[in-house]
Amino acid sequence: MITIFSTIIKSFSQNSYNTMIDHLPFHRLSCSCGQKGCLIKHAYYKRFIKISGKLYELKILRLICKCCGKTESVLPSWIVPYSQILLKDIITVIQTYLKKLPFENIMINNLLIDESNIRYIIRQFNRHWRERLAVFKIPINHKFTTIMSFKKYNRQFMQIKSTSNILFNNTHIT
Template identity: 40%
Template sequence: MITIFVRDCNQISQSFYDSVLYNLPFHQLACPCGHAACLSIHGYYRRTVKLPSGPIRLRVCRVKCSECGATHAILLSSIVPYSQIPLSDQQRICNDYEEGRCVSSVCADNPSIDEDNVKSVLRNYTRCWREKLRSLRIPLSPINALIRSCFSDYSSQFMQIHRRVNKLFSYPT
């Protein structure tokens, strides 16, 4: 999978995703196998993301490497792989937990997220990410630094649970 770094981690919409994809310099993208300028659009799939305005079905692009034959999803850094809960909400839940605040307050701001979602995020955080962050003294905020640190040190998006190759590409501004 390839994650495109975007500064605004709260912005998730089909039109924003499409504009990022449209302006993406595909010739600069590198496959996780190490080859560059080898990726072409292979297809799309639907993915649900739980936003405050309600769940949306995002049409996500898949690319295929002409060198290794692998396919990869192209995600925004505001999205956690294999999760419907946006990164900013997961980061907020974890931060509230660490600071002893009510972790369910995110449910009031994002009605698409329920108590079970919050429990799932906390379970994944305490089982998989809490000690990783502590061991390298990676703070939970600011979120952009958290993203970069997790990719730099673990080659994964923060809260990415499935161990799949994930490469961060900084979107040109």
């Protein structure tokens, strides 16, 4: 998969996803086979994301590589692969946990996030990511945690499976 880094994270919707795709310089994208400029639009698949208390259906674009035939899905950086919970909500859960504050407001703000979701996020964070961040003193916020997680571990922050994920960063933030 390919993650498109975006600093515009106010709107989490199909529209903002489509706009992101429309502005994507396809010729600059690299496939996990190492080739650049070989990826073309292939198909869409559906994913459900929990946005502001609603289960939102997002159509995700899949690209195919003309060189190796592999397909790659295109994810925005506000998504964590295989998670229905937005990265910003995952980050809020972890920050709240680290500050030892109550989780009520998180559950009030997003009614689809319950105590078992929160326990799961904290368990995965402690098991897979706490140490990884500590080693490189990576702060927990949207911009730098994502960029540093890709730089040091070749995956999105809180991505658990080791599926190949390439960050495409078209911004000036590095």
